[in-house]
Amino acid sequence: MPSMVVIATTAVPDHLRGALSRWTSEVVPGIFIGSVSARVRDQLWQAVTEIVxxxxxxxxxxxDTEQGYAIRTAGSRRRIPADFDGLTLIRMTAAPRVKEMQSPS
Structure with missing residues (x-):
């Protein structure tokens, strides 16, 4: 039975966006929503993880969780889903540091 999925992407190759748009609708840039079977969902996610x-x-x-949904991530993100006694919480990682440019003395 089909169920709703949401896939959010950032800085992914255009051909991945094209592949996702075959099964879902890109409602705003990088946000895809659709209703697909679990099999199609897993195959789409496999493609995403390989191409991201x-x-x-x-x-x-x-x-079937207390929250009613699951979260999967691929690629590098600052927000990491973490299980806390059966609830998915979002853990923030530190922002990458930018090296300061030193002027010649």
């Missing part, structure tokens, strides 16, 4: 490159992606889909 230096970008990032997030999948939200319904499941």
């Amino acid at each position: 490159g230096n970008g990032a992606a997030l999948l939200i889909h319904p499941t």
Whole structure:
């Protein structure tokens, strides 16, 4: 039975966005929503994880948990889902440091 999925992408290759748009609707840039079977969802997510490159992606889909949904991520993200006694919370990682340019003396 189909269920709703949301896939959010950041800085992914255009051909990945094209592949996702075959099964979902891109409602705003990088946000894809659709109703697909669990099999199609898992195959789409497999493609996302293989192609994401230096970008990032997030999948939200319904499941039998207290919250009613599951979160999967791929690529590098500052927000990391973490299980806390059966609840998915979001843990923030430190922002990458930018090296300061030193002027010649």
